[in-house]
Amino acid sequence: MREAVVGIDIGGTRVKSVLMTPDGGVLAETVHPTPDRVGDQLGELAAKAFVELTAQADEAVEVLAVGVAVPGLVDDEAGIGIWSANLGWRDLDLRGAVAAHVDVPVAVGHDVRSGLLAEHRLGAARDADNVLFVPLGTGLASAILCRGRLVTGSRWTGEIGHVVVAPDGPLCGCGQKGCLEAVSSAGAIGRRWSEATGLVGDAEEVARRAEAGEAEAVRVWQEAVDALAVMVAPIVAAVGTEMVLIGGGLVHAGDTLLEPLRAALRTRLGGRDDVVVEAAALGSRAGSLGAATIALDLVGR
Amino acid sequence: MREAVVGIDIGGTRVKSVLMTPDGGVLAETVHPTPDRVGDQLGELAAKAFVELTAQADEAVEVLAVGVAVPGLVDDEAGIGIWSANLGWRDLDLRGAVAAHVDVPVAVGHDVRSGLLAEHRLGAARDADNVLFVPLGTGLASAILCRGRLVTGSRWTGEIGHVVVAPDGPLCGCGQKGCLEAVSSAGAIGRRWSEATGLVGDAEEVARRAEAGEAEAVRVWQEAVDALAVMVAPIVAAVGTEMVLIGGGLVHAGDTLLEPLRAALRTRLGGRDDVVVEAAALGSRAGSLGAATIALDLVGR
Numbered sequence: 001m002r003e004a005v006v007g008i009d010i011g012g013t014r015v016k017s018v019l020m021t022p023d024g025g026v027l028a029e030t031v032h033p034t035p036d037r038v039g040d041q042l043g044e045l046a047a048k049a050f051v052e053l054t055a056q057a058d059e060a061v062e063v064l065a066v067g068v069a070v071p072g073l074v075d076d077e078a079g080i081g082i083w084s085a086n087l088g089w090r091d092l093d094l095r096g097a098v099a100a101h102v103d104v105p106v107a108v109g110h111d112v113r114s115g116l117l118a119e120h121r122l123g124a125a126r127d128a129d130n131v132l133f134v135p136l137g138t139g140l141a142s143a144i145l146c147r148g149r150l151v152t153g154s155r156w157t158g159e160i161g162h163v164v165v166a167p168d169g170p171l172c173g174c175g176q177k178g179c180l181e182a183v184s185s186a187g188a189i190g191r192r193w194s195e196a197t198g199l200v201g202d203a204e205e206v207a208r209r210a211e212a213g214e215a216e217a218v219r220v221w222q223e224a225v226d227a228l229a230v231m232v233a234p235i236v237a238a239v240g241t242e243m244v245l246i247g248g249g250l251v252h253a254g255d256t257l258l259e260p261l262r263a264a265l266r267t268r269l270g271g272r273d274d275v276v277v278e279a280a281a282l283g284s285r286a287g288s289l290g291a292a293t294i295a296l297d298l299v300g301r
Numbered sequence: 302m303r304e305a306v307v308g309i310d311i312g313g314t315r316v317k318s319v320l321m322t323p324d325g326g327v328l329a330e331t332v333h334p335t336p337d338r339v340g341d342q343l344g345e346l347a348a349k350a351f352v353e354l355t356a357q358a359d360e361a362v363e364v365l366a367v368g369v370a371v372p373g374l375v376d377d378e379a380g381i382g383i384w385s386a387n388l389g390w391r392d393l394d395l396r397g398a399v400a401a402h403v404d405v406p407v408a409v410g411h412d413v414r415s416g417l418l419a420e421h422r423l424g425a426a427r428d429a430d431n432v433l434f435v436p437l438g439t440g441l442a443s444a445i446l447c448r449g450r451l452v453t454g455s456r457w458t459g460e461i462g463h464v465v466v467a468p469d470g471p472l473c474g475c476g477q478k479g480c481l482e483a484v485s486s487a488g489a490i491g492r493r494w495s496e497a498t499g500l501v502g503d504a505e506e507v508a509r510r511a512e513a514g515e516a517e518a519v520r521v522w523q524e525a526v527d528a529l530a531v532m533v534a535p536i537v538a539a540v541g542t543e544m545v546l547i548g549g550g551l552v553h554a555g556d557t558l559l560e561p562l563r564a565a566l567r568t569r570l571g572g573r574d575d576v577v578v579e580a581a582a583l584g585s586r587a588g589s590l591g592a593a594t595i596a597l598d599l600v601g602r
Contacts, residue, residue: 130454132539142539146454153431153447153541154575160538162571176571234535237461238433238443240454270463270477274455 002027002059003301006066007292008049009111010038012086012138015045018285019053019061020292022301024122028056029288039081039089042068043101050102067107067295068098069114069287071139073155076294079108082155086139107291107298112158113150114290115282116143119245121293123281128243132235134160134228135247135286140181144239151239161185165227183227186250193220207253225260233268236275247280254279303328303360304602307367308593309350310412311339313387313439318350319586320358321593323602325423329357330589340382340390343369344402351403368408368596369399370415370588372440374456377595380409383456387440408592408599413459414451415591416583417444420546422594424582429544433536435461435529436548436587441482445540452540462486466528484528487551494521508554526561534569537576548581555580 004027009016011034019028030052035041046066054061072084079095081087099106109117116133119125125133131145140161144151151157161181162174169178170192182188190202193209196216201209209217232244244265250257262277269275282289305328310317312335320329331353336342347367355362373385380396382388400407410418417434420426426434432446441462445452452458462482463475470479471493483489490504497517502510510518533545545566551558563578570576583590 144539146452151447151452151540154543155541156538156573156575157541158539160535163534163538164569164571165535174571179571230531231535233464234461234466234532235539237457237464238445238459238536239452239540240456240458242455268465270465270475270480272457274457 001062003064004057004061005064005292005295005299005301006046006050006053007069007288007290007295008046008066009069009287009291010034010042010087011111011287012071016285016288017049017053018288018292019057020289020296022296027058027061028053030056034087038087039092042094042097046098047101063104064301065105065107065295065299066098066102067109067114067291067293067298068094069109069111069291069294070094071111071141073159074108074110075155076109076113076152079106105298107294109290109294110141110143110158111287111290112141113143113152114294115247115286116145116245116290117150117297118282118286118289118293119247119280120145120148122289123286124278125243125245130240130242131245132232132239132241132243133245133247133280134232135280136184136186136250137248138185138187140185142235144235144241146239160231163231165230166223169227180227180231184224186248189220189224189250193217196220203250204252207250207256211256221256222260225257225264228261229264229268233265236265236269242275244275244277245280246277247283247286249284251279302363304365305362306365306593306596306600306602307347307351307354308370308589308591308596309347309367310370310588310592311335311343311388312412312588313372316346317586317589318354319589319593320354320362321590323597328359328362329354331357335388339388340393343395343398347399348402364405365602366406366408366596366600367399367403368410368415368592368594368599369395370410370412370592370595371395372412372442374460375409375411376456377410377414377453380407406599408595410591410595411442411444411459412588412591413442414444414453415595416548416587417446417546417591418451418598419583419587419590419594420581421446421449423590424587425579426544426546431541431543432546433533433540433542433544434546434548434581435533436581437485437487437551438549439486439488441486443536445536445542447540461532464532466531467524470528481528481532485525487549490521490525490551494518497521504551505553508551508557512557522557523561526558526565529562530565530569534566537566538570543576545576545578546581547578548584548587550585552580
């Protein structure tokens, strides 16, 4: 019987699950909309994923563990979802809720931190031990690997989205001006460009128009990149990062994103050219593969 | 016989040595000017400190280990001084040089990282496990403690002095504009105020005049504080810092420094008020007590 783990990524809009072998092979996958009050039905949801995935696999599978990755403030070790605005929970015993419905060990982790572990094990950071991971999605958080280990301080670790990077910048949903999320998130890039031009378009549209040299698109895009460099450079310098890994939907823009970011970061770092900036490899699967990775780590595989 | 360790802090202008007991008691201290080509005579220097300190102590002492703290790029584990502009060495086997002249184990560490360990063991960070330490001296570097352990990535870890925090800011000695060191270091504060006013004075003078409300002093002081917050906020958010510990001579300014820094940091962190900003406790002894601390750690005391 093939050994595998179940990884479940609870996102704001979708729950993605994966059945993964220790060498990173994906035997089955499911995607479902995130139900209302998802915090109340995590156990049922995990049990359902377990059944669906093992049924979908082509061969008999022994599930060694289940990993669950969630956004917000998370105590990875205690398995507690401390707070999530999107998912509407506070001090939720995630591990306990899932463990009551499956009879294998359960790992719980922050979605971005787990995603970084997956990139380190299976993706773009396989050869790097000092990594800063920043997925640019609707929201923004970060994760850090130093000498191959996650850096985790207080419960606020990685919450970079509402750090102010442009004091005179655009108003953020949180009420402040110039938060990183209000300038550099995928949502902000589309919104700012639409406001400036009266046209409708998302970040990918802005990327295309920036490539074509349209002035407003270039401005919004460059401001997003510069704000990201303002945030990233101090972290890189303080923790000794060697690879900045950019994830989320925006990386589809490729060098349109990475080249100006490399230039901005090099300038901010005083000309240092020893820090590489790369696109994450696992895309929208980073969360579910991350959840599977922490499950593998839990059982020592 | 009393057990103790020797801690030696090799600075750009002074070599400070201390004989310290496991509970942090200081039995003896010496301060000497840093000799030219100090890298060539580290072993002799350590042996001399060893003899001087034990002779100075009031009682018979068994020295368990020697710790050496140095600035620049340091490989703490390998005991290598990778590079120091001030002290003029490159890839210097610090541990080997000292070990050849003393017959106890030798620990080597970065001065700021070792200083943070001393603050954690003996000083202002005794009750904090998630700490960012920034001594504001002539130069600037940082150290991070997460869950009570030093965070160390690449050899560049902690080199925040030449990260650009004010793109249109003053010219730095390194040739760039707006490096943190060119705005927020003790030297920069004195220099910028002198340039603006034509008067002669150091950072302490500027602090006094800022307290008295003199316009140019207030401006230079506030710009130094704001630049520091630009640097510190991303690090705090990314690694989950709970205490920002400010060291170096500038902390003599007390609340004149700490209060505006608390305000600037709170703003940059989006109103979060869970991060405390405090003055380091060990002052100019942080390096030598830090060197002693890594010696104690090496022998498990």
